[in-house]
Amino acid sequence: MVEDRRLGDLIAYIILTIGVLIVAFPVWLTFVASTWDASTVINGEMPLYPGPYFLENYKRILFVGTSSTTREPVIGMMLNSFIMAMAIALGKIFISVLSAYAVVYYRFPFRMAAFWIIFITLMLPVEVRIFPTFKIVSDLNMLDTYQGLAIPLIASATGTLLFRQFFMTIPDELLEASKIDGAGPFKFFKDTLLPLSITTIAALFVIQFIYGWNQYLWPLLVTTKDSMQTIVIAIKKMIVTADALTEWQLAMATAMLAMLPPVFVVIAMQRLFVKGLVETEK
Amino acid sequence: MAQVTLSNVKKVYAGGVEAVKGVSFDIPDGGFCVLVGPSGCGKSTLLRMVAGLETISHGEVAIGERVVNQIEPADRDIAMVFQNYALYPHMNIYDNMAYGLRNRGTPKDEIDKRVKEAARILAIEPFLERRPRQLSGGQRQRVAMGRAIVRKPQVFLFDEPLSNLDAKLRVQMRVEIKKLQRALGVTSIYVTHDQVEAMTLSDKLVVMNAGQVEQIGLPAEVYRKPASKFVATFIGSPPMNILPGQVDGHGIVALGDALLEARDLREDLPAQTPVEVGLRPEDVEITSEGQAGSLPFDVEFIEELGAAQLFHGKLSGHPFVMQAATGDVAAQEGRLWITVDPDKVHVFDPKTGARLGKG
Structure with missing residues (x-):
């Protein structure tokens, strides 16, 4: 029995290790490529260990940029991406927590109709309604602005649904106890509902931050100025060059940098995030 | 302290279902009234109408001299103990009890005094810093009662407060509730489907069935002279034989x-x-x-x-x-x-x- 279990453990570990290697190897390769000079990366004989150009490459890409394609230092793009991702994540949380509160706790005419209309927008992501959305944003003079980047992506039903499901698990007696304790609708929201929603909010924040950070199509459309471009678009621009050598070491450094904020968010909120998705605290 | 008067109170739900079909009785100041009946008989609805959690379709509920039909639950000067305790899970015990007072703008030292006093009466002093999750069912029930006591309301409302407890604890808490109510002298309305609780706690027993009052009286009276076959078979265990x-x-x-x-x-x-x-x-x-x-x-x-x-x-x-x-x-x-x-x-x-x- 004991032997069997050890064998089972061993097999499990081997499979896991293979999985980790498959996932981690490209990341490692990216990192290694970002620490050599251009000629080493391009000649196809790049070693699998980090080279001596780490500081130089990262300093160059962060504060100067590539020589031909994107022209802007990556630090500015990271800032753009960060502002967009934060605006999307926080905006979504704000809107969906309020709309879910209205849908679950208020009895108003066409309440369910309102809910279903929100629900149906799940079938209409930005990609589907991209032309009309672009037209509206451009008519509102929001091209090349943070508002234009974030607002169309804020509107979506996922958050509302998540909060609705969570609110419906909160016992009605809590609301009634609050009423008797003299808490009005806003106080109940602030003193009871929000504190109970912390883990759900954290989960939604992580998901939406990464969603916002990884946006490609929409920022590509609404930003034309180099100073407004996001890091994801920059990577793409860096590796497609018609008349110059791709500066692979810089593109790879940018890719590494693009990974950092989402990784940081996940690690920082991991505990709350898992709790929010798995357990409901009541 | 106040007497509670219900006159021809009805609850009609959208769709015409009558949950409570015209109930009238009063509870004297300091009285302990138990509403008992099978599930769905309208007893909880009636209690919730007194609390202000359900609108009153018809008739009047008065607490003291004041008709409270149009008054918000918070302003009715009542406190309620719920079946599942309904404690705020994210607040510690102290805050759970203090919350209602804070919302009313009671001075801090007064809140502190009342919460500590209630904690002493209910023997929950060691738990004031804990969260409800860390307490047992009986302790949570005490906290729920503490939350009611600190408010010094005119009326206590109990909605099947003991049904989530195990049998032994239920007997113990039953005695404590009765003692506490006597000591505080607060008019109380208590809803239960448990006839033992009904008999032991009440000094006015209201037996309800299908939205109507079947009998009102002292528990011994109801037992000795049941006004209907329903009351006869509902009160008493094992139930009365009908031949x-x-x-x-x-x-x-x-x-x-x-x-x-x-x-x-x-x-x-x-x-x-x-x-x-x-x-x-x-x-x-x-x-x-x-x-x-x-x-x-x-x-x-x-x-x-x-x-x-x-x-x-x-x-x-x-x-x-x-x-x-x-x-x-x-x-x-x-x-x-x-x-x-x-x-x-x-x-x-x-x-x-x-x-x-x-x-």
């Missing part, structure tokens, strides 16, 4: 061949009027064959309860249960002869279920 019979002259009912004296039987009923006769299992006494008014009872099996035994069987062809203290009767199956005190024979109208009593 078909007919009137056989003044104060006499016939059960099959046997005659039984019923002292409280109405006198204007002609002979042969079909009636239903109610006999409580615990009112039955053993006698010997041939005694006047003795009934044959065929015992089929016996349940041992420890202090008492339940004899299940047939009396003139109908299922019948009798209770006897262990040792009083030889526990054996077969025929027994039984008799019932004429004062303890209840007669009901088979159609309406109303008691056919003298007055």
